[in-house]
Amino acid sequence: MQTRFHPLPPILKVENLSISYATRHGEVEAVRQVSFEVNRGMTLGLVGESGCGKTTVAFGILDFLGPNGRIVEGSIKFQGRELIGRSEKELRLLRGDQITMVYQDPMQALNPSLTIGEQLAEVLVVHRGLSHAEAWRRSTEMLERVYMPDAPNVMKRYPHQLSGGQQQRVVIAMALLNNPALLIMDEPTTALDVTVEAAVLDLIEDLKRDFDTGIIYITHNLGVVARVCDQVAVMYAGELVERAPVKALFAHPLHPYTQGLMRCVPKLGITKEASRLYPIRGRVPAPQDRPRGACIFAPRCDYATERCRNERPMLQEITPGHSARCFYAGQIDPSAWQPSEEIEVPAPGQRVAPEHEVVLHIENLKTYYEQPSRSVLSLFGLGKKQYVKAVDGVDLRVPRGITVGVVGESGCGKSTLAKTIIGLESPTAGVLQFLGFDISMPVTRRDVQLIQELQMVFQNPDSTMNPAYTVGQQIARPLQRFKTVPPQQVYDEVIRLLHAVRLDASYYDRFPSQLSGGEKQRVGIARAFASRPELVLCDEPVSALDVSVQAAVLNLLLDIQRQYGTTMLFIAHDLSVVRFFSDLVAVMYLGHIVEFGPAEAIYAPPYHPYTEALLSAVPIPDPCATQKRIRLEGNVPSALNPPSGCVFHTRCPRRSMLPDQGKVCAVQAPPQQWNTEQHYILCHIPLEALRKMEPVITSC
Amino acid sequence: MFVGDYMTRHPLTVTPDTSIVEVQGMMAENNIRHVPVVEKGKRLVGLVTRQNLRLSPIELSSLNVWEITRLLSGLKVKDVMVRGKDVITARPDTPIEEAARILVTHRIGCLPVLEEGILVGIITESDLLTQLTNLLGLQVPGWRATIRVPDRAGEFAKITAAVASKGWGIDAAGSLPTPRKPGYWDVVIKISAATRDELVAVLQQIEGQELIDIRATGP
Numbered sequence: 001m002q003t004r005f006h007p008l009p010p011i012l013k014v015e016n017l018s019i020s021y022a023t024r025h026g027e028v029e030a031v032r033q034v035s036f037e038v039n040r041g042m043t044l045g046l047v048g049e050s051g052c053g054k055t056t057v058a059f060g061i062l063d064f065l066g067p068n069g070r071i072v073e074g075s076i077k078f079q080g081r082e083l084i085g086r087s088e089k090e091l092r093l094l095r096g097d098q099i100t101m102v103y104q105d106p107m108q109a110l111n112p113s114l115t116i117g118e119q120l121a122e123v124l125v126v127h128r129g130l131s132h133a134e135a136w137r138r139s140t141e142m143l144e145r146v147y148m149p150d151a152p153n154v155m156k157r158y159p160h161q162l163s164g165g166q167q168q169r170v171v172i173a174m175a176l177l178n179n180p181a182l183l184i185m186d187e188p189t190t191a192l193d194v195t196v197e198a199a200v201l202d203l204i205e206d207l208k209r210d211f212d213t214g215i216i217y218i219t220h221n222l223g224v225v226a227r228v229c230d231q232v233a234v235m236y237a238g239e240l241v242e243r244a245p246v247k248a249l250f251a252h253p254l255h256p257y258t259q260g261l262m263r264c265v266p267k268l269g270i271t272k273e274a275s276r277l278y279p280i281r282g283r284v285p286a287p288q289d290r291p292r293g294a295c296i297f298a299p300r301c302d303y304a305t306e307r308c309r310n311e312r313p314m315l316q317e318i319t320p321g322h323s324a325r326c327f328y329a330g331q332i333d334p335s336a337w338q339p340s341e342e343i344e345v346p347a348p349g350q351r352v353a354p355e356h357e358v359v360l361h362i363e364n365l366k367t368y369y370e371q372p373s374r375s376v377l378s379l380f381g382l383g384k385k386q387y388v389k390a391v392d393g394v395d396l397r398v399p400r401g402i403t404v405g406v407v408g409e410s411g412c413g414k415s416t417l418a419k420t421i422i423g424l425e426s427p428t429a430g431v432l433q434f435l436g437f438d439i440s441m442p443v444t445r446r447d448v449q450l451i452q453e454l455q456m457v458f459q460n461p462d463s464t465m466n467p468a469y470t471v472g473q474q475i476a477r478p479l480q481r482f483k484t485v486p487p488q489q490v491y492d493e494v495i496r497l498l499h500a501v502r503l504d505a506s507y508y509d510r511f512p513s514q515l516s517g518g519e520k521q522r523v524g525i526a527r528a529f530a531s532r533p534e535l536v537l538c539d540e541p542v543s544a545l546d547v548s549v550q551a552a553v554l555n556l557l558l559d560i561q562r563q564y565g566t567t568m569l570f571i572a573h574d575l576s577v578v579r580f581f582s583d584l585v586a587v588m589y590l591g592h593i594v595e596f597g598p599a600e601a602i603y604a605p606p607y608h609p610y611t612e613a614l615l616s617a618v619p620i621p622d623p624c625a626t627q628k629r630i631r632l633e634g635n636v637p638s639a640l641n642p643p644s645g646c647v648f649h650t651r652c653p654r655r656s657m658l659p660d661q662g663k664v665c666a667v668q669a670p671p672q673q674w675n676t677e678q679h680y681i682l683c684h685i686p687l688e689a690l691r692k693m694e695p696v697i698t699s700c
Numbered sequence: 701m702f703v704g705d706y707m708t709r710h711p712l713t714v715t716p717d718t719s720i721v722e723v724q725g726m727m728a729e730n731n732i733r734h735v736p737v738v739e740k741g742k743r744l745v746g747l748v749t750r751q752n753l754r755l756s757p758i759e760l761s762s763l764n765v766w767e768i769t770r771l772l773s774g775l776k777v778k779d780v781m782v783r784g785k786d787v788i789t790a791r792p793d794t795p796i797e798e799a800a801r802i803l804v805t806h807r808i809g810c811l812p813v814l815e816e817g818i819l820v821g822i823i824t825e826s827d828l829l830t831q832l833t834n835l836l837g838l839q840v841p842g843w844r845a846t847i848r849v850p851d852r853a854g855e856f857a858k859i860t861a862a863v864a865s866k867g868w869g870i871d872a873a874g875s876l877p878t879p880r881k882p883g884y885w886d887v888v889i890k891i892s893a894a895t896r897d898e899l900v901a902v903l904q905q906i907e908g909q910e911l912i913d914i915r916a917t918g919p
Contacts, residue, residue, distance in 0.1 A: 008708060009729075009731075079713065080729065081714075093715075097740070097741065097742055098710070098742075128741045128742075128743075128818055130816075179709075179710075179742075179820065181710035
């Protein structure tokens with residue numbers, strides 16, 4: 001027990017920090033009067049939408065603001081010493097020795113031309129002056145400490161030979177080698193799969209305890225905050241609007257912005273009602289457009305009064321340790337909140353009626369990629385051909401007007417399935433029928449009408465829009481191509497579509513670079529729906545977006561779907577989003593659908609062991625909910641050489657439920673066990689045993 | 701019970717070139733008395749304590765107030781610190797009683813904790829005294845009983861057996877030779893599961909031992 005009679009000084013104390021950037025529009029204040037403290041062995045979550053100044057605060061602490069950024073006022077005390085005004089040399093010493101940062105993309109933090117071992121050892125050789133052999137030994141120990149399997153061998157590998165989760169572990173190990181007092185993590189798990197994310201978050205918890213490091217954890221994901229943070233600071237438009245211990249924040253959010261954020265996040269609730277999303281209307285104002293001398297959130301706030309528009313509220317402590325920057329903090333009851341007229345929230349989709357006509361019929365679909373063999377024989381065409389079995393025997397029937405969600409880790413074949421349906425990849429075998437027509441040919445050979453009926457919304461709206469065309473031209477293009485409307489009506493139709501995605505006519509002449517991420521995705525949706533398709537494939541349409549934007553886009557998709565009766569195939573790795581959005585859910589693993597059924601059935605026992613593991617990995621935005629802790633070992637095996645029998649048997653945590661430690665799993669393909677008429681599980685474990693399992697998530 | 705478990709990790713540090721005025725400010729603001737001096741790579745090069753910062757009365761009497769100010773403002777940590785090998789240090793695997801002995805014999809207040817020359821923490825008198833309070837169970841509410849036992853094998857086992865027979869647990873325990881009474885030891889145990897009367901009844905029954913004090917302690 002580590003009890004102290006006198007409190008230790010905080011590792012980091014930020015007071016009234018304001019940071020501004022010099023731009024063409026003059027000095028722009030990016031961060032305004034932010035104050036917080038970080039103690040030893042404590043994680044402070046810095047939360048907010050993008051553009052709220054979270055990363056700017058981190059860069060301010062590290063003095064990475066670039067030539068045009070500067071700290072206008074305030075104080076940053078690290079270990080009792082003021083950082084502002086120190087020489088470059090002193091700061092560099094501090095940064096290397098006592099403050100480290102972990103970035104979002106691990107691949108960019110690692111040098112691709114050096115082995116992991118060289119990069120890790122270098123830290124100790126340079127900063128600590130250790131001998132190379134000693135540095136190597138310690139680096140290997142640290143890799144083991146971050147639960148890297150086979151650490152001595154990983155030391156000899158290059159970054160590209162590791163998976164994303166392993167790369168992030170290497171980066172975290174590297175950050176900890178110096179035993180820093182302060183660790184700043186900027187969205188360290190955002191780029192990772194949910195199962196990998198869960199393992200990394202567990203690791204961060206352990207390390208915080210063992211190393212007594214103070215952590216600043218920057219994220220937009222409230223689920224992650226609930227899991228790893230002790231204290232939370234909510235930022236909005238460069239200001240700190242609420243600061244509280246994590247439990248208090250989730251139990252009693254005081255600021256209307258925090259309350260709004262909570263309403264945006266899909267929860268893994270048991271009922272659909274609980275998973276309704278209410279986006280915050282409007283969006284984060286650009287720094288130069290922020291209200292001055294007023295509450296910064298007033299333009300988007302449902303409770304704003306005359307006072308909010310004329311006077312700037314100060315951060316006031318409402319209960320001990322819980323402060324909010326709102327005049328009415330503590331007086332607002334979030335449960336009494338009603339959506340204003342401006343936000344329309346469509347009810348989540350209707351239930352599945354079996355009599356619906358089947359729009360998409362997939363039977364035993366296989367998409368293999370041929371892998372060039374390295375053997376000499378193959379030069380003469382004699383080598384044994386190898387295949388990556390990306391999709392391996394998928395059966396799927398999608399009824400009209402229904403949304404089917406597809407979930408799974410990356411590398412499970414979700415995107416290949418979508419690409420095969422849309423015609424970007426040719427199926428190797430199997431039946432692929434759309435509206436009764438065979439569509440196993442590539443998209444270039446498909447009939448125009450077929451293409452018209454089958455559209456797609458892509459993950460990254462940035463890379464799927466031609467930057468040289470205006471928004472209007474982009475949306476008009478499918479209208480002209482498919483002759484959806486007569487040529488003279490194209491303009492009106494584009495405007496109508498823009499309105500449908502809640503953008504006004506002024507967007508017609510804008511270029512993609514003038515749009516925010518959420519707006520771009522709206523244009524992408526308008527474009528996909530322009531030809532009035534029967535089936536729309538959505539490949540991770542919201543994973544690149546902020547929570548409040550995500551809620552708006554999801555609601556928009558639901559709304560449009562209801563209006564047009566469109567069928568959707570919705571691919572996502574976020575199980576709470578899929579839960580909210582889909583009527584039927586297919587869980588994919590290594591090219592197989594291992595569980596399929598109505599959304600409610602997927603999220604309650606009986607589970608496929610893989611579904612169970614996925615659910616237990618989802619970060620839940622509720623610090624008091626309990627969640628079973630099931631962590632999958634290792635990565636998705638290579639699809640080049642998938643495991644025999646049940647493809648999941650190498651990682652299955654439930655295999656021991658079967659006699660002989662599940663010998664049968666390695667030998668025999670699992671049977672399709674039907675739980676109900678619409679719900680099946682691909683597993684050897686009897687349904688009765690699966691039914692007896694506890695639900696993964698119990699809320700308090 | 702090793703230094704590594706109870707030391708303060710990430711102690712506040714200064715460099716040899718830090719001014720004395722700044723160190724004084726740091727000490728006052730954070731209420732600390734010792735600051736390790738490190739170079740690049742957290743290699744320990746010295747230690748500053750409040751004593752080092754004090755000017756001797758003889759020196760003071762010969763200066764006027766302006767000279768004192770000038771003297772102070774020009775001074776750097778490296779001018780006053782205890783240097784390199786004169787600093788007495790510990791390792792993370794030093795037992796805490798050993799650390800206490802070093803502090804007492806050298807009449808000092810803290811030990812920087814080093815791992816191959818690199819500063820990993822600091823352990824002070826306060827840290828060790830805090831652990832003394834934990835050792836005797838001050839951090840849990842309950843009954844603190846002092847029992848005087850003869851100095852022979854098996855006496856402590858009698859106590860644990862008596863307590864265990866009731867299904868209670870011992871939250872903390874410690875023993876010292878009885879002062880000014882050779883041949884006896886005083887054992888202190890902390891128990892939270894029992895009421896005072898239950899505990900007294902059980903402890904008084906033990907043959908050859910004497911319950912000399914029982915009181916409630918807690919945080």
